[in-house]
Each structure stands twice: as C-alpha cells, then as structure tokens.
Amino acid sequence: MSTSDPDNSSEFFAQFLDDYYAECDEHLTLVRRNLLALEAQVGQAQVEQALLDELFRSFHTLKGISAMVGLSAAEQLAHHMESYLRALRQSETILSAEGVEALIAGASTLEQVVAARRNELPLPGITAVVARLEAVASDFSSKSAQDALTDDAGGKGLEPDGAKAEAGARDAVTGATARTWRVEFVPTPALAERGVNVNSVRARLQEIGELVQAKPQVRGKGEIAFLFVVVTDADESVFASWGIENLTFAPVEETATAGSPTLPSETAAAQEPEPGGAPGTEPVPQSRMLAPSNVVRVDLARLDELMRMIGELVISRARLEGHLGRLKKSVSAAEWRALQETSLAMGRQLRDLREGVMRVRMVQVGEIFERMQFVVRDLARESGKRITLELLGRETEIDKFLVERMTDPLMHLVRNAVSHGLETADERVAQGKAAEGKLTLRAAAVGESVLIEIADDGRGIDKGRVAARAQAKGLIGEREALDDAALLELICAPGFSTRDEADRGSGRGVGMDVVRNTVEELGGRISLETESGKGTRFTVELPLTLAIAEALIVSVDGQKFAVPQSAVQEVIEVETSAVKALENNEIIPYRGGVLPLVRLARLFELNDVRERAAFHVFVIGSGSSALGVAVDRIIGQREIVVRGISDPLVQVAGIAGATELGDERVVLILDVAALRQSAANR
C-alpha cells in the first residue's frame, strides 16, 4: 500500500472529481433530451420503453457515481428519480404531467447541486424536490415504498426486457448462493498507470454481481479508500483472480442492510419466471450501462491543437508548392509532372484531413436548444405566460467552440423574447392572437455558414421607446426614422437598455452589446427584423469554418489583402474609362444594370493609383445590394489559415483577421460586412 503522499492523493481525487463532473455533464445532457421526449408522451397509454430504460440507466449511473464522490445530495436525488423511473418501466403507474414536472425539477436540482459542488458554493436544498418525487412515485403500489428503504437492493434488469438471458442470470444471483461482500479498494498512482482505478474495479464488481453500495472514505494522511458492498454468488476466488493489490474483501453476514430478503420478493413479483436462466454460472458482463461505448470524450484543447497543426501543414504545403514552381526549369518534364501530382495529391489529402478534424469538433445545435427549453419553462412559469417553444433544425452541426461561446448570448436573446417580446395570455387574446405565445429557435446550415434564428410572435420591439431613449442619451437626432438595422445598432450600444428595473429574466450580466461582440468576434453577423404587434426575429450567422478558408488575394498600393472567398460573388476587370461618377458615387455597367463601386484604397487611405487603364473589382453581395470593391490587382486564390486579431490596438473596421502566405509576413483579411458598412457611411 503506497499512497503515503497526501498531495498525491488529493491530486488524484481532484482528477477523479473532474472525471465525475464530465460524466455528470454527459448524463445530464442525455437526461435533458430524454425528459423532453418524455414530456411529449404524457397521458399516452403506452410510453416508449426504450426512453424509460435510458432515463433509468442515466439516473442509476448518476446515483452510483455521485455516491462514489460522496455527494450525497446528488445521490439522493438520482435515487428518487431512479425509483420513479423503475416504477414507470414496470408499468406500475401512468406517466403524469406532474410526474414529468417532478423529474424535470429533480434533474435541474441535480445539475445545480453538482455545479454548486464544483464551484465550492453551498448546495441548494433538495427536500422539496425529493418530496415531489416521492409523492409521484408513491402514487401506486407499496413496492416502491419498500424500494425507498433499501438502497440499491432492488435494482435489477437494467437492460430492456429483450435481454432475457441476462435478466435471468441476475435473478440467479439473488438465489440461494448469493453472498454479500464488503470490498475495499485503495487506489495508487502505480495501479492507475496499469489502468486499475476505482471505475474499473466498480465495473468488475458489477460484472459479477449487484453493487449495493459504493462510497469513498477519507483516511488519515489524505489517503482515500473506496468501499463497496456487492451481492454476488461468485466464489471468493474471483476477487483474488483479478490480481489487484490494495483490494481487500470480506463477507458480510448481516442480511438486513444487504437487502437480500427483499430481493427475491421483488424478483418474484415483478419479473416473469425465467425459463432458461442458468443459475450462478460465469459472470455475465453488463452490457449497456458500463460497456465502453463507441464514443470517446476529447478535450477541446486537443482538437484546437490538431487544427493548429493542420494549419501549419497547409502553410508548409504552400511553401512546397512555391519551391516546386521554381524547380520547374531544373528538372525534366516527367519528373516535374510527378512532383506536381504528388503535391496536388497532398493538397487533397490535407483538405480531407482538415474536414475530418472539423467534423470531430462538430456537435449538434440541439445541445443548446435543449438547455433553452428548460430556461423557457422556468421563465414562462414565473411570468405566468403561456409559451410554446418550437425547435427546428436541432441536428444542424456547428463547431463545439461556437457552442461554448454562443450559449450565453443565445440564452440572453431567448430571455429577452420571453420577458419583453411575448405578451401574457390575456394581452394576446385581447389582440386576437392565440393565447399561447410562440417562440421559434431555428438552426440551418447555409453554404459555409450556420444560421441561428430566434423568433417570437410577440409585440415586437417598441421603436418609439428605443428612439426616445436614444435621443435622451444623445445617440440620435430628433425625428430620425429608425429602420431595423438602425434599431439593432441602438439596442446593441453599450449601456443601452429600455428597462429601468433589472428583472431576473434579462438585463443583467450579458447585454445586447456583449451578444453582438461575441457574434462578431466569431466572425459572424447578427441582424434584426421586428414588426410592432407581430413579433421579432434575431438572426445570427456564423462561419462554419473557423480556421481555414479559401481566400482571394488582392493587391492595393503594393499591399496584399485577403478576401474570404465565400463573400465574393464574382471578379471582373474594369476599364477606367467605363467608370461613371454619380454625385459622390462611382458606378460601372454590370450585367445589364449598374454596380456601385467603392475603392479599397480610399477606404483604407492608401494611395489610389488612378492612371491605370484597367483595374480589378471583386463583387460582394447580390441583386440590389451588390457592391463592387476596386483594387489594383487580383493576384489569385489561396487557401489560408485564419488567425484572429484580438488586441484592441489593431482592431479596426474592415479588418477581420490576419493570415500568412508562407513568407512570414502578415496579410490582413478583409471584413466584407464592415467594408459594405464603411462604403455606406462615406
């Protein structure tokens, strides 16, 4: 036994806790999703069994791992939810609305408990929620009351009823040869290196029998031990056969706590008699609950590192291509062709690799949507409004990094919609609207971007009020007409808020200015549509590809710039003589109509060389909002690695980021949306 170093132990435990939090996150995400699905099935005669099974498994696991870290509030909550789910699975009760509510409240509280522990804050109270859960669970037979007395003793049949043989073996375990063992395991770094840790021990124990209890115990000198109580009919040689040091076991003779007497009655009453279950043979591996799934949990930082490495590869390949080009004269045509082919093949493979890694980072937007579902319920209940939430396109995938950054801003928009946008049922009916307000969250992949919309059919943004407030703050002149874009500008101005009281629903922490800044920092755009009495819609457009993009390289006054290819509709060559002046603007004939022109040199205060006979233009936007941006020369198209520019000293309008073309010189990337804005403001 070697955990003598207290620092080692506490470090170990800290790592263990991190794993616990990560696992909780995963299970709670699954729980949230399933509870929403469950809600839809309230009142149905037959509730989807697979759903109940999955929820049961989640709560069972949450209970187990919470016990392992000694977070008993979480353990208790999970236990009660598990009990209710058990009853539901065994069709001892019909799913009721209150039941789902209680489960949702339970899951929320569980989440809060874990979060509180994580942030070292006092834990929220759980008695009220537990009472609710007990109430719904005790709506039926007394069996579940018996359940509540013994810890995990009655747990069985974690797989769907289809796995009969397994259930049979489980029953067999509770037969006459079953014994209760107290097993103690003290982890050490040496064992951990071999892959032997408390989770693997727990897994083994569950393979051979029924894990009744699991809890940690802190001993002197910071040593930690884990105690398990397991019911198994396996011979004690099984423990020895694992060859784990620091694993001690001893039979437990008391029958009460082990709950063995209750086991047979549970089995008899609730399970059909098993024909083929072979009594007490080899340990049956437990399938779904502990089986390593085909999913790997990956640190986002590692994926960032992968992307960075790919970025370096892209640059190296570009350099290679440059060198190859210069070699052309020195090698034979055949050799050069071979070299070219290989280089091109590498380019293709790199692109595939890049796309592969990007896919790994993608998660479904649904993750955020589900969280919002709970927020909306709470807010609706608090404000007494009736709200239907419509979620569209939740399978749309976006980069995990975007999910992390956008969760708070999107939450803010949703809160705003519920608090300010949607009216109460009475107000709505008085206006001839349906009593239930509708909030729609929609996600869609469009080209190289992902679109996220938050729309409500409420009262729309009060332009008059916003204008009045803006005037009072000196932001606009009198009687200025406000279109949606101007409205957005105003409400996103720092410190601008039309509510005097900061109500719980919104107005604190994240403001509209932070929302817009976050969106723009991610290279995206936010826009607003609102109509008085009809509703409001916020649309956030975010680029899918964070790191690598196709770009057009242009030259102005001897300086190179990069323009994201996705923003460019077309490139054309224009003769200076074709340019016509119209007041302050320049236009050129274009596709049967005219195209307004803006000169990049002018926008950036660079030298504008006018004596050329012809110059190049790249067209952004389309239709009536098409705009031509004039440069000296369009040099070509390149794949670039996008690097952010975050220091305030160099955050200027019109520049979205920077890249390098292989010669270690910084090339600035243009912000097309801002260019358009500057052109408009001239």
Add this chain to the structure above:
Amino acid sequence: MSKQSDSEPFILFELAGTTYGVRSRFVQQVEMVEHVTPVPNASDAVEGVVFARGQVVPALNLRVRFGFEKAPFDLRSRLIVVNTGGRVVGMIVDTAREFLSIPAAAIGAPPEALTGLSGKYLEGIATLDRRLVLILNLDEVIDIANTQTVVDGEPEAA
C-alpha cells in the same frame, strides 16, 4: 541591506538617447524589426502587425508613442514583445541588448516635475552608478486609451 531577492532582472533598451527598463518577466522575446504589415486606420503609434511565435501581434512604435521624431529602422532596431495582462504587444525601440538586475532599493518614484504624459508611462526611475534607467509602466504604454500622440508634452488628438 538589499537582499538578492530584492533584485529583479530587467531588459534595457534605448530610445532617443535615453535608457529604459522593462521587467524581464513580462518580455516574451526580442526580435529584429522585420516585415511589419501596416494596419489601415489604426492609430499613428501603431506601426502595424507582425508574427511573433505564430501569433499576430501589434507593433507599437515607441518613438511615436512618446512623442519623439520618427527614425528609420536599421539593423539595431529591435521589437520587444511583451506579455502582460493577457495581452501580447510588441514595442519597436532603437536598440536593446542589455540585461540587468536592478535592486528594488535603487528604484525611486518619478519626480513630480515630469510634466505631460511622460510621467504616466513611467513606473519609476532607477539610479545605478550615476546612470539613469527609466522603468516603464507597461500597462500604460500599451493601453489603447493612450493612443494619442504627444507633441511638446501635450496630448494631441491622433
């Protein structure tokens, strides 16, 4: 009286004939000045951006920042990249090649008589063997709010 632990290593650089010091724990690297890409519409003191360790970093022209005459870059010019307060910023100086440990006791407060903004950029003045080293207040130097060029000791809108 001054213990070893009261001395702190500094990197010294020259600007318009005066010696300044920066605490070396804030200095990420010192490079020659190469390939500075100008950033349109940035303030005058910002020479542009450069790549430093794979990151795009702004390069401040300290001469402009402190109101001195601009001087062309030569082989002795250096870019001192500092990392402080979560920001990485480069400063272009005339030359930089000395490391020196300066005891805390040798650093005194800048005299009240220093007028204008210059006093703002200094944390203190070190007196060593009749040599004066002006200790920079990095956070003020790189603060965007101070992006105004100094003319005759008075701020002028950029």
